[in-house]
Amino acid sequence: MSSDAVCFCGSMRRQKKCHPDISRESLAAKMLTLYSRVDTLIISYYSKHKVKPVCKKGCSECCSTLFCVSIVEFFLICREMIKFDPKRTAQVKHRVLQAINYLEKEQPALLDYFKFDHSGQNFNNMSLRIYELSKSVKIECPFLTGFSARQSTCSIYNVRPLICRIFGTTYYTSFEDMYICSRIGTNNRIMDCGPSTIDIWDSFIKDILTVNYNGASYRGSVYPLIYWLYLAAQDLENPRAYLGSERRKKYFQMPYIEAKQKILLRHIL
Ligand code: SF4
Ligand code: SF4
Ligand SMILES: [Zn+2]
Structure with missing residues (x-):
């Protein structure tokens, strides 16, 4: 691929000017391409x-x-945080620690559910379980x-x-009465105009989150964003070092199929 090629992220800029540190076949590139595809799909569907x-x-x-x-x-968010000034990073960290402190005191069962290693579990079920457990919990995103x-x-x-x-712009085929927010109400209101969440979710799970090996399917870990940030809290001031060369290699450089095998099958290979 020529170094002048258009970037995979949909920006229409040259890759060497846009995402020079991310290789076209990496997991990070797959994710950014999916973001761009989904954004375009949603815009064209509504139009x-x-x-x-x-x-x-x-x-x-x-x-x-x-x-x-x-x-x-x-x-990818940590990569973005490299651009943050120290004050902004400190604010994010403060809000993360405040949120976890609140959960420790007020919602210990929910926090315990996060701590459990969910790799290999059905992603939809886990996401819905967290949604159910946290319905009455309001924690503002630190971003x-x-x-x-x-x-x-x-x-x-x-x-x-x-x-x-996709939240609020696409619809969950199997959860017609799912409450979205006070403006939309339930999922029913967006069913006629948005694309299906499940179709988008399927390609996310297949391309990014799962690897098949010896007839079995292995799934990567997912956590609420606030909990990922908490796990990295000690390193948030220096996201460049946190990403480090090993993580960059696996997630931003290595061909994604090989990377998924290394990441998801690390216990058995
Ligand atoms: S919840 Fe998502 S869209 Fe809202 S501030 Fe956080 S990262 Fe941004
Ligand atoms: S609160 Fe509702 S309407 Fe507003 S951005 Fe979120 S999902 Fe959309
Ligand atoms: Zn790009």
Whole structure:
């Protein structure tokens, strides 16, 4: 592939100017390509159906719910945090520790559920279990900036996780009455205009999260974003060092099939 090739992330810029440190076949590139595909799919779906999505800039009530993300999404966020100034990083860390402190005191069962190693478990079931357990829990995402649920914005918008892109804009075929937020209400209201969450989720699980080996299927760990940040809390001030050469190699450079095998089958190979 020529070094002048257009970047895989959908920016239409040259890769060497856009994502020079991420190889085209890596897990990180797969994730960024999926982000771009999903964003385009959502825009074209709404445009074709001539409706406006209810979600819009500044609306952020859903940013106070707990949701699961994969490790590669988390590392892409860490890569973004390299650009943060120290004050901003300190704020994020403070909010993470505050949130975990709150969970320790008020929601110990939920925190215990995070601590359990969920690798290999059904991702949909786990995400829904966390959704159920945390329905009444409001923890503002540490990347949210602004002053109210209707005026805040995402400070890592370009690398926000997949769930942040599809929540409220796509619909869950099997959960028609799932409550989304006070603006949308239940899933039923977006069923006629958004693409299916499950279709998007399937390619995420197949391409990013799962590896098949000897007839069995292995699935990577997922945790709520706040918990990934907590696990890395000691290193958040220096995300460049936290990512380090080994993580960069596996997640940002190595061909994704090989990387998934190394990551997901590490206990048996
Ligand atoms: S899901 Fe609801 S709260 Fe979130 S951005 Fe969309 S309309 Fe706003
Ligand atoms: S990453 Fe951004 S969009 Fe997602 S919950 Fe946090 S602030 Fe909201
Ligand atoms: Zn790019």
